[in-house]
Amino acid sequence: MRKELEKYFRTEKLPHIWCPGCGHGILTGAVVRAIDNLKLDQGKICIVSGIGCSSRAPGYLNFNTLHTTHGRALAFATGIKLAKPELKVIVLTGDGDCAAIGGNHFIHACRRNIDITTVVFNNNIYGMTSGQYSPMTPQGAFATTAPYGNIDRSFDLCKLAQSAGATYVARGTVYHIPQLIKLIEKALLHKGFSLIDAISICPTYFGRKNKMSSPVRMMEFIKDACIPAKNAEKLTKEELAGKIVIGEFYEEFAPEYTEEYAKVIEKAREGK
Amino acid sequence: MMAEKTFSIHVNDRACKRCGICIAFCPKKVFSSENGKPVVTNLEACIKCKLCELRCPDYAIVVGGEENE
Numbered sequence: 564m565r566k567e568l569e570k571y572f573r574t575e576k577l578p579h580i581w582c583p584g585c586g587h588g589i590l591t592g593a594v595v596r597a598i599d600n601l602k603l604d605q606g607k608i609c610i611v612s613g614i615g616c617s618s619r620a621p622g623y624l625n626f627n628t629l630h631t632t633h634g635r636a637l638a639f640a641t642g643i644k645l646a647k648p649e650l651k652v653i654v655l656t657g658d659g660d661c662a663a664i665g666g667n668h669f670i671h672a673c674r675r676n677i678d679i680t681t682v683v684f685n686n687n688i689y690g691m692t693s694g695q696y697s698p699m700t701p702q703g704a705f706a707t708t709a710p711y712g713n714i715d716r717s718f719d720l721c722k723l724a725q726s727a728g729a730t731y732v733a734r735g736t737v738y739h740i741p742q743l744i745k746l747i748e749k750a751l752l753h754k755g756f757s758l759i760d761a762i763s764i765c766p767t768y769f770g771r772k773n774k775m776s777s778p779v780r781m782m783e784f785i786k787d788a789c790i791p792a793k794n795a796e797k798l799t800k801e802e803l804a805g806k807i808v809i810g811e812f813y814e815e816f817a818p819e820y821t822e823e824y825a826k827v828i829e830k831a832r833e834g835k
Numbered sequence: 836m837m838a839e840k841t842f843s844i845h846v847n848d849r850a851c852k853r854c855g856i857c858i859a860f861c862p863k864k865v866f867s868s869e870n871g872k873p874v875v876t877n878l879e880a881c882i883k884c885k886l887c888e889l890r891c892p893d894y895a896i897v898v899g900g901e902e903n904e
Contacts, residue, residue: 564897572894588891588893588894589889592891778855779856779860
């Protein structure tokens with residue numbers, strides 16, 4: 564590991580538990596590099612996770628960290644941010660954690676526009692529990708619980724977040740890593756709820772079930788499937804089928820929740 | 836006279852899990868595989884894009900001199 568990044572890791576806990584070629588290691592590295600590029604105050608950052616492979620990430624990171632219950636990372640993070648608005652709160656969650664059991668917390672955190680940066684480690688599957696399909700498993704893909712192919716349609720997390728009220732929304736991937744680092748940096752600087760849908764790879768479960776059991780094959784798949792948001796605008800729905808659109812989707816400046824809450828406290832103290 | 840800074844690519848064998856991502860996606864084919872292990876065999880071709888370092892899931896690669904390790 565590069566010397567200047569060591570301070571951000573609990574190096575005694577490495578090597579991490581993730582499988583060979585797991586995209587989550589790449590994503591964790593991207594989050595750390597974004598923080599390092601911005602020279603944020605390490606002691607003023609709190610990283611929160613839920614349950615799942617993704618949620619092991621804060622265990623390796625040398626910040627204020629909290630490993631919470633399944634799907635509830637955003638609920639805990641909301642509490643932290645309200646109690647200590649001066650903290651930069653980052654949620655690292657998975658596609659199952661965020662979009663399934665945590666789906667309601669997710670849309671309401673978006674709606675409130677609370678200043679939290681959420682990075683979804685989206686590997687399209689429940690990896691930790693051996694490959695059940697998640698709300699992000701593409702229709703037609705295979706999973707341990709979808710041996711004949713998944714009939715559910717997957718969420719578009721970015722569209723979901725935007726329509727729920729998130730004020731910064733972007734998608735990046737483990738393949739397009741310099742771009743992803745820039746997107747995370749922008750999300751961290753954004754005041755309000757920011758979502759990064761970070762496309763990860765799970766060669767062990769998603770890959771093995773979908774004829775892409777090597778990490779290299781999965782990375783090639785992402786490389787070929789991705790299309791920049793600007794180019795996607797010109798394409799029809801049919802042409803976009805099976806494509807992963809990446810880049811920035813939405814940015815808006817709207818009142819932030821903890822600031823609005825502080826105003827309520829002030830009003831109440833004045834007795835108005 | 837200052838000694839010229841040495842440029843090298845360091846792979847930490849203990850951290851490397853042999854996923855092969857660095858070998859496959861180096862734009863200049865700097866690495867070769869030795870039973871899955873990445874070995875730097877074409878250092879002169881390296882353009883220091885650091886994609887191998889950024890894409891390594893195990894933080895096992897450092898592109899640069901000894902001062903970075």
